[in-house]
Amino acid sequence: DKFAWLQDDEFACQALAGVNPVTIDGLQAFPPVSNLDPAIYGPQESALKEEHIIGQLDGMSVQQVLKENKLYVLDCHHIYLPFLDKINALDGRKAYATRTIFFLNSLGPLKPIAIELSLPPSGPDQSAAHVCSNDARVRTHACMEPFILTAHRQLSAMHPIYKLLDPHMRYTLEINALARKNLINADGVIDASMFKSWRFDKEGLPADLIRRGIAVPDPTQPDGLKLLIEDYPYAADGLLIWSAIEDWVRTYLKSWHNESINVGHADLRQESWWPTLTNGDDLVFILNTIIWLASAQHAALNFGQCPYGGYVPNRPPFDEKW
Structure with a gap:
């Protein structure tokens, strides 16, 4: 139609x-x-x-x-x-x-x-x-850049965590460089507003839905929360993807956990590159959130731009006065 x-x-x-189903x-x-x-x-x-x-x-x-x-x-x-x-x-x-x-x-x-x-x-x-x-909000490219830079600087290309994240970091820095002049430039709308409320621990899908008042904690549900809007495809489908990523990350980490604890990077294992993690669940959550932002949420916010925004009356970038 x-x-x-x-x-x-x-x-x-x-x-x-x-x-833009996250606003x-x-x-x-x-x-x-x-x-x-x-x-x-x-x-x-x-x-x-x-x-x-x-x-x-x-x-x-x-x-x-x-x-x-x-x-x-x-x-x-x-x-x-x-x-x-x-x-x-x-x-x-x-x-x-x-x-x-x-x-x-x-x-x-x-x-x-x-x-x-x-x-x-x-x-x-x-x-x-x-x-x-x-409206639109840059919630994937801008906030991912520090994690990508840190991974490249501090992790060996052979490190299991680097290998896990590498496919999800591809091309982001190039796109950011092109966008820096006008989309995420200093003193622009993103720079002036987004940083005030952005918190890494609230960017995972379950925490984001609860923060926005779209869901409430419910331990009886598979994902530990109940959607207040049942017909919310981004949230309903996203929770399935979030859980799948979490399962994959947990399985992947278990496959090399013993070696990383007992062997490590030999000469570098004592370096304090990241705040100390006290348990494996914290590492799973961090990696799950990074992969979620770089993959599933990135797809939800970016891949629909052509079909939705390509028809100008549906989502015009501005209104022109006649």
């Missing part, structure tokens, strides 16, 4: 299974609040009010849907608002900082119920312009 991009269902589907968060309070300086960027609280969404909550109150984990948000407001003056100063260009609110009803898929478009320092608008709510 060449007009599917116009439909609310498709817009919501792409938030869960499109080119949606569980909404913990309504209206949303930013952490930007109000003296520079205006009111921190969203202009969205209860009356804007109450008619689309299937008869439930806002507090009730928050309690039952039925409201979700794509919040790009605090990330993009500081850069809008520079973007919109370009001839014929128009961009917004957005907040998109989704409602998870019991009978159907996730659906968008409000989109807020903000400009500094004037007041925001509400709009159903799906194209203005698309």
